[in-house]
Amino acid sequence: MTQAMYEEGLAYAESNFLDENAPHLHVDKRLIREKFNMDGKKVLDFGCGMGGMSLWYATNFKCEVHGIDIDRHHIKIANDLKAKHDTKNVTFEVRNVLDQPLEGKYDFIVLNDVAEHIQLPILKAIFSALSKNLAPGGGIYVSYPPWRSPYASHVQHVVGIPWCQFMPEGVLLNRIEKNNRPIVGEEESDLLQAYKGLNHLTHDKLIGTLNGSGLRPVYRKSHSFFNKFGPLKNTSLRIFPFDFLITKEFLLLKKTE
Numbered sequence: 001m002t003q004a005m006y007e008e009g010l011a012y013a014e015s016n017f018l019d020e021n022a023p024h025l026h027v028d029k030r031l032i033r034e035k036f037n038m039d040g041k042k043v044l045d046f047g048c049g050m051g052g053m054s055l056w057y058a059t060n061f062k063c064e065v066h067g068i069d070i071d072r073h074h075i076k077i078a079n080d081l082k083a084k085h086d087t088k089n090v091t092f093e094v095r096n097v098l099d100q101p102l103e104g105k106y107d108f109i110v111l112n113d114v115a116e117h118i119q120l121p122i123l124k125a126i127f128s129a130l131s132k133n134l135a136p137g138g139g140i141y142v143s144y145p146p147w148r149s150p151y152a153s154h155v156q157h158v159v160g161i162p163w164c165q166f167m168p169e170g171v172l173l174n175r176i177e178k179n180n181r182p183i184v185g186e187e188e189s190d191l192l193q194a195y196k197g198l199n200h201l202t203h204d205k206l207i208g209t210l211n212g213s214g215l216r217p218v219y220r221k222s223h224s225f226f227n228k229f230g231p232l233k234n235t236s237l238r239i240f241p242f243d244f245l246i247t248k249e250f251l252l253l254k255k256t257e
């Protein structure tokens with residue numbers, strides 16, 4: 001990773017950590033504060049990336065955070081950010097749970113902006129593996145931008161056109177190639193690779209990956225523009241065509257009894 005990439009990654013992760021209004025995270029932060037109290041909990045930040053959210057959990061709650069990711073570049077930045085902010089209650093490691101299963105039990109396992117980046121058969125295997133690491137009463141919290149959203153699971157940020165996922169594939173690829181640039185990751189090191197890694201995640205596909213995992217959804221919130229208007233703050237508008245306006249899905253999974 002070049003020094004410029006490293007600095008860009010560190011600045012991005014630091015803003016995700018410190019900025020309550022970070023563009024794609026403010027809804028996540030608000031919902032977590034409202035719905036979950038992580039005090040006294042053991043938290044696994046699965047796919048923690050460069051650690052911005054792990055540090056946010058660690059400093060906003062009295063919890064122990066373990067961040068894992070398959071990308072060495074991301075974990076290097078996460079560890080440097082932890083050192084910079086002298087945060088004791090978080091550890092980071094490079095780990096693929098399918099090769100190296102986790103031994104500990106966690107009260108709260110978070111996949112924040114991760115599930116849409118993992119091919120579905122692998123995601124299914126990961127959910128089965130993680131269900132074995134849940135402490136009694138624990139839950140897995142998944143948040144992701146669904147494929148049909150205006151953000152197209154992040155592709156809109158590259159192309160600059162909302163709902164660009166519905167353009168002909170050739171035209172879309174052409175636009176991504178035109179705007180392509182290196183990114184921090186070792187596993188996915190440019191925007192085109194990151195696009196190709198997306199699994200076009202929808203709620204039904206995610207539920208499909210839970211088959212046989214011993215997990216079931218117990219809570220779902222679909223966030224859309226409508227939630228900006230006071231009386232509709234807590235509404236999840238999922239009927240056609242409003243489902244195309246959902247920008248983020250939040251799910252809590254628990255073990256089936």
Ligand SMILES: C[S@@+](CC[C@H](N)C(=O)[O-])C[C@H]1O[C@@H](n2cnc3c(N)ncnc32)[C@H](O)[C@@H]1O
Pocket residue numbers: 016046047048049050051052053068069070071074095096097111112113114117118187
């Ligand atoms: C978009 S980033 C999100 C990072 C972080 N959760 C956040 O909210 O800032 C997705 C992360 O998932 C990681 N990832 C992808 N597949 C993974 C896997 N099989 N195991 C662990 N991490 C994975 C990627 O390396 C990347 O860091």
